[in-house]
Amino acid sequence: MSSTDSVLDHHLEMFGECNLDGIMEDYAADATFISDSGVLHGTDEIREMFADLLEEFDDPSVEFSLDERVIEDEYAYIVWHAETPAHEYEFASDTFIIRDGEIVTQTLAADVSPKD
Template sequence: MTTKEILDHHWDAFTTQDLDMVMEDYDEGSVVITNMGTFRGLDEIEGLFTNIFDEFSQAGSTAELEMEEIEGDTAYIVWHGETPDNHYAFCTDTFRIEDGVITMQTFAGDVQPK
């Protein structure tokens, strides 16, 4: 799969809070770096997304993609969202995708509690 196909798959999985689908994009060597910590391997990454989906599955939650840029095996997105708990004013993720797998991801965001 191409970088674009993996990115689209990942965004669809994220916006539908489909944990099984999102986990298809990672493997045991994957790393996700955030301001909440670094998550390595499938178990830690699954725990991260379980917590995220607990929040984004609440009624009235949204996530909207503003921009994406792809260069080779690297993808960059900007998005914003709302949940009953937080306002995600500006969020960005960068992905390195190799052989159909997200091997490295970073996240940063302006997240304000309501």
């Protein structure tokens, strides 16, 4: 069984590498992803969202900064900001609930501005 810390480390590493299969290894089959865009249920819906997101982040000019990381038992919280060719992510935060080595719930809140 993986710890909350190691699952988050793997998730961030795979996102940084734009490795969709690696990202999806971290999610329970019945995971839930909640954001202002709605609720995604299960790995098929979550995979589709990440596939779209990685198209934007898979560019050598992307700048990503992890500003805060808090781990408490099965909960992980991160604050980050990023700049891609298409958007500026001025402030973003994710909360993860990780049980038995898998992400069972993730939330995302972000202040995103499109670039002109």
